[in-house]
Amino acid sequence: MAWVTDFAPTTSELDTCIDCGLCLPVCPTFRVTGDESASPRGRIAAMRAVDRGLIGVDDRFAEVMDLCLQCRACEVACPSLVQFGRMMEGARAEVTAQLPDWKAFATRTVFGRAIASRSAVVLLSWMVGVAQRAHVTGVLPGAVGKVTALRRVPLPVPTTAGHEWLPDGEPVGTVAFLAGCVMDQWYSDVHVAVIQVLRTAGYRVVAPPNQTCCGALAAHEGAAYDAAKMAARNVDAFAGYDLVVVDSAGCSAHMKGYGHWAAGGADLAERVVDANEFIAALIDEGSLPKVSEGKVPIAIQDPCHLRHAQRIVDEPRSILRAAGYAPVEIDPAGMCCGAAGAYQLSHPEMSDELGVRKAVQVEAAGLPRVASANPGCEMQLKTFLADGIDVVHPIEVYWDSVARHK
Ligand code: SF4
Ligand code: SF4
Known part of the structure; x- marks a missing residue:
């Protein structure tokens, strides 16, 4: 058994790698470990071995894939235009599908299901906000303790989806806005700043009510079928808007790849702009x-x-x-x-x-x-x-x- 999902890396995708190794010096995990299996070329070799039926998707394969940060620095260095991020999402989907352990179950529950539920995210954010005010976040163990570095979550917890904002004068146009999964609650000041800048440029800003999480975390963690559902829901939610402004880099990058995730996804991907590129262009043309x-x-x-x-x-x-x-x-x-x-x-x-x-x-x-x-x-x-x-x-x-x- 090689691959079992529709998301697996294809033979033609894998064959774009010419094994030149130019990606190795820019790969953070290779830089830290010096290990070929922790490099883009090594990971592609492992994917090829599965694709050719030489090995199966086993614990070692999962370990090699899981250490990748999915930072995509290797794509920039690659002379052969290897779509590494896409292939890695496919490999992760295979690991989740073929090694259905407690970790795969937890991954699907948290990044595939809970994160797509606005009420679940609001409840979690409310708990974080209460913990911050009770000064108990500092006692959380290990990596979870990084929650102390979060901005203070506003209480009551704000939500952007379902709202719209008008400029002072006649609108020059309308843009849709992605609320995101945790941006609303954990980085609400960034949302406020982006919306106010867009209003200043004369735009009406609409955050459609039926949108959901972009699905990037689900895709990265191997919950591919859930990621596809989220993409499909957003294709419907953002239909009819010429531009969709996204102010989290992980979300805008993922939505620009929606062509791989949903029917109609390529069309939405064309309309997605990261807030940085949109606002910089507005400054450049003199609208801001x-x-x-x-x-x-x-x-x-x-x-x-x-x-x-x-x-x-x-x-x-x-x-x-x-x-x-x-x-x-x-x-x-x-x-x-x-x-x-x-x-x-x-x-x-x-x-x-x-x-x-x-x-x-x-x-x-x-x-x-x-x-x-x-x-x-x-x-x-x-x-x-x-x-x-x-x-x-x-x-x-x-x-x-x-x-x-x-
Ligand atoms: S995406 Fe993975 S393989 Fe590529 S540079 Fe980043 S850590 Fe290395
Ligand atoms: S730079 Fe591109 S072609 Fe060269 S080894 Fe890395 S992924 Fe393969």
């Missing part, structure tokens, strides 16, 4: 103001799903410059910070090693602020950075500057 020339230095960290998966690099820097800041590079290679969604929980040692390395890079800049455009990266940075360094979102910084100069 440049507050000043950009003089205050600020370190900048690139989320993998912005930099590697979507190749969005200049845009957050343009937004910071328009807010009056001068971005300072900390890592031209954009190495993963180790957050990687649920990876922080499943592989705490590798996640922490990469978190420490990233913190060293940020601290070397010697600045009091670092900008990062993804909630998972923010949490990871706050966990490992020395006291006195703030982590901020580029669009929050921009909205703060615009609001102060209104």
Whole structure:
């Protein structure tokens, strides 16, 4: 038995790899371990061995796939345009389907089912908010203790889906807005900043009520059938909108790949824009103001799903410059910070090693602020950075500057 799901890596996808090894130096897990099986080429070799019937999907195969962060840095380095992220999601789907242990069950329950339920996410967020106010999050063990790095969850817990916001004058257009699974509750200030910036540019912003989680976490964790259901629901929810603005890099990257996940998904994928690219374009065309020339230095960290998966690099820097800041590079290679969604929980040692390395890079800049455009990266940075360094979102910084100069 080789593959059993519709999501498995195909032979033609696997054959695009020419084994050149150019991806090895950019792979965080290879950099840490020096082990070929922890490299993109090694992982593809394992997938090929299953595809050719030489090995089965067993515990060792699962281990080799699970250590991957799905950061997609290898795709940028690859001269053969290997779609590594797509293949890895397929391999993870196979592991979940063929090794149905307690971990697969837990994965499906949390990332496939609970995360798609707004009431379940609101309840969890409410519990986190209460725990934060009772000052008990600090006693949580291991990687779960990273919850202390979360922003304070507002109580009552806010929800964006089902609401709309109008600009001050006649709208220049309408954009749909992805509420997300935990962005609403855990990063509501980012949502507020993005919506206010879009209103300032003259847009009516609508968050359709029947939308759900984008499904990225489910896809990454191997709950592929659940991810497909979420994609299908969002295809319906966002029908009729010319643009869908998404302000979490992991979500926008995943939705741009909806063509693999649902009928009509390719059409929705064409209409998805990451908030960074949309707002940077609005600034560039003069629909949003440049507050000043950009003089205050600020370190900048690139989320993998912005930099590697979507190749969005200049845009957050343009937004910071328009807010009056001068971005300072900390890592031209954009190495993963180790957050990687649920990876922080499943592989705490590798996640922490990469978190420490990233913190060293940020601290070397010697600045009091670092900008990062993804909630998972923010949490990871706050966990490992020395006291006195703030982590901020580029669009929050921009909205703060615009609001102060209104
Ligand atoms: S996605 Fe990231 S961790 Fe996984 S093989 Fe590629 S570079 Fe390495
Ligand atoms: S760079 Fe691309 S073609 Fe070369 S080994 Fe890595 S995945 Fe294969």
